[in-house]
Amino acid sequence: MISAYGVLPLQDFGLNENESTPETILALVLHAMLTSARISHELAYKSLKRLIEVGYHNLDTLKKSTWEARAEVLTKGGYTRYREKTATALGELADFVENAELENLLERADSSPVQVRKLIGEIKGIGKVGTDVFFDTAQGVWPILASFIDPRTLDTASNCGLGRDLNSLWKVVGKEPVEMCKLASALTTVRLDKKENEFE
Structure with a gap:
């Protein structure tokens, strides 16, 4: 399953997911924001790609963006249903990151x-x-x-015959955080693309 579908979430965007940089963490926050909305994962992926292409995973770039510019980027990514709301949320995210120092989140x-x-x-x-x-x-980075x-995703693991015991799955991947990240990614893809029958 990991071999077939275990793609790291930012792997296709040219970002180094092996390092806990402010840009990587902010990109993961953007990923979480877009993919948790009730739209297709294809549109979420396309919109995230657009946001990263214009550099919104960089705090300075995001801070300098206007609401209109953010809305336009989301529109080009096909993220039209929640465009206005998300354009506003991205502006608020920039303020939050600046105030919270997201890169120091673990220390805080x-x-x-x-x-x-x-x-x-x-x-x-x-x-x-x-x-x-x-x-x-x-x-994978923290x-x-x-x-x-x-x-x-644990439900998907169970449907695929892997069970839903987190400790058992953790042992299966050798207690490697990156591999656990890949397993979560693979299971999410299997769930979203309705491919559970491949592993029954």
């Missing part, structure tokens, strides 16, 4: 996943589902968040 949270969840949950437009998505993806697979 005393390396506690519980505190990280609380702080990420303060970002408007993320919510519980978005926070779960962030944990699925960020554990090992303190491992092991994590969100509840919906």
Whole structure:
């Protein structure tokens, strides 16, 4: 499953997911914000690609953007249903990141996943589902968040015959955070593309 579908969330965008840089973390927040909305994952992917192409994973670039520019980028990505709301949320995200120093989030949270969840949950437009998505993806660069697979994805693991015991899955991937991230990504793809029958 990992071999077939375990693509890291930012792998196609030319970002180094092996390093916990401010740009990588902000890109993962953008990923969580877009993919947790009730739109197709294809549109979320296309919109995220547009945001990264214009450099919105860089705090300075995001801060300097106008609401109109953000709305236009989202429109080009096909993210029309929540365009206005998300354009506003992106502006608020820039203010939040500047004030919260997102790159120092782990230090501020005393390396506690519980505190990280609380702080990420303060970002408007993320919510519980978005926070779960962030944990699925960020554990690859922030090992303190491992092991994590969100509840919906654990259901998929069970449907595919892998069970839903997180500790067992953690052992299967050798207790490697990046591999756990890939497994979460693979299971999410299987769930969204309705490919569970390939693994039954």
